[in-house]
Amino acid sequence: MKLNKSLFSSSEFIVFLGLLALGAFFAFTSPVFLTKFNLLNILLQSSIQGIIAIGMTFVILTAGIDLSVGSVVALSGVIMALMLHAGVPVWAVILLNLLFGVAIGVFHGFSITKIGMAPFIVTLATMAMARGLTMVFSDGKTIFDFPASFEFFGAGTIGPISVAVIIFLLYAFVAEVLLRSTVLGRNIYAVGSNPKAAALSGIRTTWVLYFVYIVSGVSCAIAGLVLTGRLGAAMPTAATGYELDAIAAVIIGGASLMGGKGTIIGTIIGVLLIGVINNGMNLLNVPPFWQSFLKGAVIFLAVMIDSLKNRQTEV
Amino acid sequence: MKSSPILETRNLTKVFPGVVALDDVSLELFPGEVLGLVGENGAGKSTLMKLVGGVYAPTKGQIIYDGYEVQFRSPKDALDAGISIVYQELNLIPHLSVAENIFINRLPRKGSFVDWGRLYAETRKILSESGMEGIDPRAIVAELPIGVKQSVEIAKALSYDSRVILFDEPTSSLTGPEIENLFSVIRSLQQRDIGIIYVSHHLDEIFEITNRIHVLRDGKTVAVMPTSEATEEIVVSKMVGRDIKNIYYKGSHVPSEVVLEAKGITDHYLKSVDFKVRRSEVVGVYGLLGSGRTELLKALIGARPLQDGEIKLHGHSVRFGHPHDAIKNGLIYSSEDRKGENLFFGNPIWKNITYLAIQVGRFVKLGFTQQQEERRAAGEYAKKLNVKAPSLDVDVYHLSGGNQQKVCLAKALINDPDVILLDEPTRGIDVGAKLEIYRLIADLADQGKAVVFVSSELPEIIGCADRVYTMSEGRITAELLGDDINEENVLKYCLQVGAAEEATL
Numbered sequence: 116m117k118l119n120k121s122l123f124s125s126s127e128f129i130v131f132l133g134l135l136a137l138g139a140f141f142a143f144t145s146p147v148f149l150t151k152f153n154l155l156n157i158l159l160q161s162s163i164q165g166i167i168a169i170g171m172t173f174v175i176l177t178a179g180i181d182l183s184v185g186s187v188v189a190l191s192g193v194i195m196a197l198m199l200h201a202g203v204p205v206w207a208v209i210l211l212n213l214l215f216g217v218a219i220g221v222f223h224g225f226s227i228t229k230i231g232m233a234p235f236i237v238t239l240a241t242m243a244m245a246r247g248l249t250m251v252f253s254d255g256k257t258i259f260d261f262p263a264s265f266e267f268f269g270a271g272t273i274g275p276i277s278v279a280v281i282i283f284l285l286y287a288f289v290a291e292v293l294l295r296s297t298v299l300g301r302n303i304y305a306v307g308s309n310p311k312a313a314a315l316s317g318i319r320t321t322w323v324l325y326f327v328y329i330v331s332g333v334s335c336a337i338a339g340l341v342l343t344g345r346l347g348a349a350m351p352t353a354a355t356g357y358e359l360d361a362i363a364a365v366i367i368g369g370a371s372l373m374g375g376k377g378t379i380i381g382t383i384i385g386v387l388l389i390g391v392i393n394n395g396m397n398l399l400n401v402p403p404f405w406q407s408f409l410k411g412a413v414i415f416l417a418v419m420i421d422s423l424k425n426r427q428t429e430v
Numbered sequence: 431m432k433s434s435p436i437l438e439t440r441n442l443t444k445v446f447p448g449v450v451a452l453d454d455v456s457l458e459l460f461p462g463e464v465l466g467l468v469g470e471n472g473a474g475k476s477t478l479m480k481l482v483g484g485v486y487a488p489t490k491g492q493i494i495y496d497g498y499e500v501q502f503r504s505p506k507d508a509l510d511a512g513i514s515i516v517y518q519e520l521n522l523i524p525h526l527s528v529a530e531n532i533f534i535n536r537l538p539r540k541g542s543f544v545d546w547g548r549l550y551a552e553t554r555k556i557l558s559e560s561g562m563e564g565i566d567p568r569a570i571v572a573e574l575p576i577g578v579k580q581s582v583e584i585a586k587a588l589s590y591d592s593r594v595i596l597f598d599e600p601t602s603s604l605t606g607p608e609i610e611n612l613f614s615v616i617r618s619l620q621q622r623d624i625g626i627i628y629v630s631h632h633l634d635e636i637f638e639i640t641n642r643i644h645v646l647r648d649g650k651t652v653a654v655m656p657t658s659e660a661t662e663e664i665v666v667s668k669m670v671g672r673d674i675k676n677i678y679y680k681g682s683h684v685p686s687e688v689v690l691e692a693k694g695i696t697d698h699y700l701k702s703v704d705f706k707v708r709r710s711e712v713v714g715v716y717g718l719l720g721s722g723r724t725e726l727l728k729a730l731i732g733a734r735p736l737q738d739g740e741i742k743l744h745g746h747s748v749r750f751g752h753p754h755d756a757i758k759n760g761l762i763y764s765s766e767d768r769k770g771e772n773l774f775f776g777n778p779i780w781k782n783i784t785y786l787a788i789q790v791g792r793f794v795k796l797g798f799t800q801q802q803e804e805r806r807a808a809g810e811y812a813k814k815l816n817v818k819a820p821s822l823d824v825d826v827y828h829l830s831g832g833n834q835q836k837v838c839l840a841k842a843l844i845n846d847p848d849v850i851l852l853d854e855p856t857r858g859i860d861v862g863a864k865l866e867i868y869r870l871i872a873d874l875a876d877q878g879k880a881v882v883f884v885s886s887e888l889p890e891i892i893g894c895a896d897r898v899y900t901m902s903e904g905r906i907t908a909e910l911l912g913d914d915i916n917e918e919n920v921l922k923y924c925l926q927v928g929a930a931e932e933a934t935l
Binding site: 296297298299301302304305308309311312313314315316317318319375376 | 781
């Protein structure tokens with residue numbers, strides 16, 4: 116029985132090794148992979164997924180799930196686009212967009228804690244509703260033409276680094292500190308690990324659940340801002356399927372769907388792993404159908420290794 | 431005349447990486463005998479059971495069953511040979527009927543359909559052979575009381591023509607009458623020359639039902655004796671490895687002013703409960719499972735909404751909307767259900783100990799936890815309570831029941847509460863840890879704390895409490911003091927239904 120969870124046996128470290136192995140493989144097979152331009156590109160492409168996955172980590176830590184993220188990102192983009200076209204100033208658009216994220220979280224929190232609905236079902240419903248509203252508001256069409264100060268958040272750069280990457284890394288840092296060192300963060304783990312014990316230990320579990328769904332909603336709003344800015348367009352079909360990549364990244368990063376286990380660092384490694392696979396396969400000209408298969412296979416392998424390691428031998 | 435043993439282990443040894451769980455244990459079980467297997471947690475009882483039951487393979491040694499050496503590769507091998515284990519946590523499928531559960535995997539068939547007629551007939555036969563005629567083969571298991579479920583589990587064992595049945599803590603969730611019922615079933619199994627190994631922490635049960643007692647300590651056999659020659663002190667001394675004269679301990683406190691008082695508290699389970707506890711007092715609450723004792727404690731801390739009644743803390747009327755408020759006011763509840771309601775498995779010892787404290791701002795600055803301080807304080811309490819673990823970073827999941835319970839107590843005590851509500855703090859833990867907890871309870875009262883001690887073990891309530899409430903069906907049925915706290919009284923009142931109305935007539 117090995118008791119001390121050392122750095123080298125942690126889930127994060129094993130996935131990190133996997134990430135390095137994949138990186139080495141692509142570095143050998145493609146001359147472009149290790150270039151500075153390509154590496155920054157991977158980071159940029161991972162940043163939107165990363166922001167969403169950070170929110171998803173909070174939710175999954177409480178043994179919940181948020182299937183609505185992709186649709187909410189798209190809806191956020193369309194709402195901002197319409198506000199911009201209606202002449203609302205950029206700062207107000209961003210603020211209202213964040214409030215929209217909070218509202219989505221409050222709706223989920225209320226449905227789950229007060230009505231007692233299962234997170235899977237509530238967020239599945241939101242996923243369909245939000246996507247529907249995206250179509251209704253945009254009339255199914257892509258919306259273009261935004262002020263440069265708005266697009267800055269997705270397309271701008273500070274020095275050699277994209278603003279999107281900076282937002283992602285800052286957000287990750289705040290999330291990591293919150294989860295690791297604050298009472299609220301500890302309570303999120305507690306609620307995921309044992310909700311009854313949490314309540315009897317004086318943790319207001321309802322507040323905690325509201326909080327994590329709000330974090331997820333706000334993450335989508337931030338991701339919507341970055342994505343819309345980067346594309347210079349709000350597309351009603353944007354971010355389709357992002358929920359699955361986000362969940363995959365969180366789980367690859369060592370989190371448990373049963374709650375109580377997982378870290379932001381792990382999630383980021385998970386996001387980068389998916390980003391590297393996508394990028395590497397493109398560089399190697401892998402046909403798209405095979406890309407989907409291979410990505411799935413890597414996700415399966417990553418989670419399998421973790422499950423085998425944690426398989427409890429005791430009956 | 432003694433026949434030959436039905437089951438025998440010779441020099442049985444099981445080594446796990448880093449731990450010798452069972453060390454050279456030789457044991458004999460004769461047909462028609464009940465052998466009590468006792469020892470502290472970690473003494474090797476479960477390992478022995480699992481070796482005999484085919485869950486583990488031995489590292490060394492032999493298992494002789496019915497005169498032949500056997501090597502089971504799986505629990506199914508053991509079961510087919512005629513050795514079955516009735517586990518503490520039952521392995522029944524809740525939504526199937528009694529008959530389906532007993533014959534699961536082996537349902538009698540007519541062509542490719544289940545032969546329901548034969549299924550029910552055979553089930554009825556098995557049930558009646560062991561004095562369980564009262565159970566309806568068609569009843570859905572989920573709807574049965576826990577005691578009956580256990581009988582179904584036993585019937586399932588019998589349906590395999592088992593000649594050896596191992597019981598692992600069978601009474602841990604049974605009520606008094608259910609235990610009596612279990613004992614009469616075990617006696618009827620004895621009549622049929624079935625050999626029984628009975629594992630329990632409850633020595634009173636060991637003394638009542640077994641013929642011989644086999645004591646394990648640290649994986650080794652330390653004593654084997656006929657039950658008729660054993661006493662509680664002898665067995666406990668062997669188990670813990672030192673002489674024990676007084677199991678219970680009352681301390682030297684004298685109760686003073688009332689700290690917590692409840693008047694007429696009522697919810698959908700509790701019926702107008704009056705309750706109080708004083709400074710420097712240990713109040714025992716005794717009642718069977720479902721008597722309302724846990725509900726009472728939870729109502730006091732605001733974990734259950736009250737419909738009526740008043741709670742006073744230090745003379746001031748309070749109403750807690752959430753356990754958080756109770757904790758803030760120095761009132762702490764420690765749940766009996768360590769795994770389900772108290773500890774955070776997957777988290778290290780130190781975080782478990784401080785979880786409750788950080789909710790009320792201890793070890794916290796501006797919302798950030800001061801983890802150095804947390805660790806230091808957690809370490810201090812872990813040491814005070816004698817938590818045995820290689821480090822504070824160990825996941826509580828890996829600790830024994832007794833050590834888990836000590837972590838629960840550390841978690842409650844680190845906040846220095848005025849009132850401590852302990853719900854079955856000794857449930858399922860070994861004797862050594864129990865003794866420490868009895869002493870701790872007395873010490874807390876000596877320090878001026880108000881301690882409420884809920885238990886379903888009569889001797890410990892009688893041995894530890896200054897005052898005792900008995901509960902039944904959501905009511906307090908009696909308040910006992912001094913010499914009135916005795917077995918006869920406590921049992922009489924806790925079984926008494928509607929005693930409260932009688933008293934007011």
